[in-house]
Each structure stands twice: as C-alpha cells, then as structure tokens.
Amino acid sequence: MAVNQSPMYQKAEERYRSAASPAEKVAALEEMLRLVPKHKASEKLQAALKQKLKTAREEMQKGHAKHAGGGHHDPLQVPRQGAGQVVLLGEPNTGKSSILAALTSAKVEVADFPYSTHAAIPGMAHHEDVPIQLVDMPPLMVGHAQPGMIAPIRAADVILHVIDLSAIELIDQYERPLAWLREHNVKPVSRATLEFDEDESAALPKRLLVAANKLDTPSAADNLAGLQELCGTELRIVPISAKTGQGLPEMMAALFELLNVIRVYAKKPGKPVDRDAPFILPAEATVHDMAHLVHRELAEKLKSARIWGGTVHDGQQVHATHVLTDKNVVELHFP
Structure with a gap:
C-alpha cells in the first residue's frame, strides 16, 4: 500500500x-x-x-x-530566511546586483565591470506582505565557476536566472548557465510542484525563473521577442528593468507562485486578526499544520477552527483536516 x-x-x-x-x-x-x-x-x-x-x-x-577550532566559514552559504530562498544566477554584468539593490536594503556594490561580487549577498524582498530572501551569487563564467558554487544553488528553493536583454550573445547567455546546471545534476523546471525520483542520484528538479533584465535598453524589445520565439515555453521568462523598476512586481509575484507556499493569518478568539506576521505554509497545508507552527504540543489537542476567506463562509467552523488557501484568516480553538 x-x-x-x-x-x-x-x-x-x-x-x-x-x-x-x-x-x-x-x-x-x-x-x-x-x-x-x-x-x-x-x-x-x-x-x-x-x-x-x-x-x-x-x-x-x-x-x-x-x-574543530578552525573557524571555517563558507562565503557562499547563507542561512534560509523568509518564505523561501531565491538565488540569483547569471553571467557577468547581467544586473543581478542591481536587482538585489532595487528590491532589498542589502549593501550591494553595483559596478559596470565583471566579478564585482565574490561572496553570496543576501537581502529580503517582498511580494505584498510575504518576505522572500534573495541571494546574489558570484557571476557564473562557465569553465571558471567559483568552487563550491553549486551547493548553495542546489539548496535554494528557486533559481532566478538573470540575463541581459542588451547583450549581443543573449542566447548563449541564456543557454550556458542552464547547461552548467544540467552538468551538475540539476534539472531546471518551471512548475511549482516537484516530483523526485526514488533514485537519489538522479538529477535534482529545481524551480527556475528567467529574469530578462535591462528592458529599458533600446534593443531590449526585439531581443526579448527573438528569445521567446526561440525558447518557447520551456521556462517562464519575465522581462524586467532593475533600473526603472518595470516588471519587478510581476517578477516577485512569479517567485511567490513558484515557491508553492501560502500565507495564513492568525486570529485569537474575540480579538482582531494579526496581519503583521503571516504564517507561511506549503500549499495544500491543513489547519492542523498551522496549529503545529503555532504550538507543537497544543496542536494535538486542537478541537476546531474558524476560517475567513477562500471558499468558505466567513467564520465557518472547520475540522483540523481542512485544507487552507492563501490569505485565509484562522482562529484556532483548543479545549
């Protein structure tokens, strides 16, 4: 069975x-x-x-x-925070650091010369009220990638593959990092749900979104059309400009969708809903799953819950097995 x-x-x-x-x-x-x-x-x-x-x-x-006693520190490893971790991958001067600077308060060195980033630089961006961690990785030059770079990329929830719409070698810039990932046993996918092979040595499926940066440049529109025609629907491409901000909200919405999570707000009986810090849960999570995040021991004593939002009537009483949806308000009841 x-x-x-x-x-x-x-x-x-x-x-x-x-x-x-x-x-x-x-x-x-x-x-x-x-x-x-x-x-x-x-x-x-x-x-x-x-x-x-x-x-x-x-x-x-x-x-x-x-x-032991060695003080070992890997400059490419960043502890995961927020609703999910997104690593920015791309060749030199694609504008990864500019994206991080535009969306977060991270201290970023934005330069017009290659290899200005040598360590992983994290920053917290937001889709609406959901915090999403962006991590700018050192630029990828296939054949000369920084040692150990694949490990944090495999560990991340989503890869944001950044390309430069003004680049002469746009197609190569798009294809080379994807080939590098496949060579390192990572299979880029555009769907939110993942299926793992029973054989743990098989290629690791990893969610990937393409950020086509520098949409503000003169040749960007024509280059984007050519790229989309060539690549088809293999991967989702979101055109953006880190310089003007165009497309960045759409990019963050796409990242949230790929993370395959929902946000849920807690409400104490007789009190107003707390919208300051939503609980982040996997899509299809239940009321019991949320209760476990609130208090592990009390979760097993959960009696019932009331739900607002989604497909139920506001304030409807539901069981612990009820499946939650994004932006639900949940009032937990314990004996």
Missing part, C-alpha cells in the same frame, strides 16, 4: 534532497520522521529514514571534528 504524504512532509523531503550540508540533511530527516504516517504500510519507509538519519549524523560529526 502506498504511503500518502502530507504537504509538510513533501516540503521536508525537498529540503533533504536539496541539502547542502549534513546538518541540513539531519534537520530535514528528523522532520520527515516526525511527519511520516505511523502505520504498517510506512514501516519500510520509516526504517529507511532512520538509516539515512544515522548516516547523516555520522557525516555531521565527522565534519565537526574536521573543522
């Missing part, structure tokens, strides 16, 4: 498949073990997860011993 996994489990599995370090694997596997249904049909899966967790913990201990 197949084991049906929840959206929360699927999100944890995605983090495990994309993990850039043993510590990230351990955290993801522990979450998968907690979330996997506990019945006879899942016993084989539980045993496999426990074995993988044991191996990951051993790898983590070896890593700690290797770097």
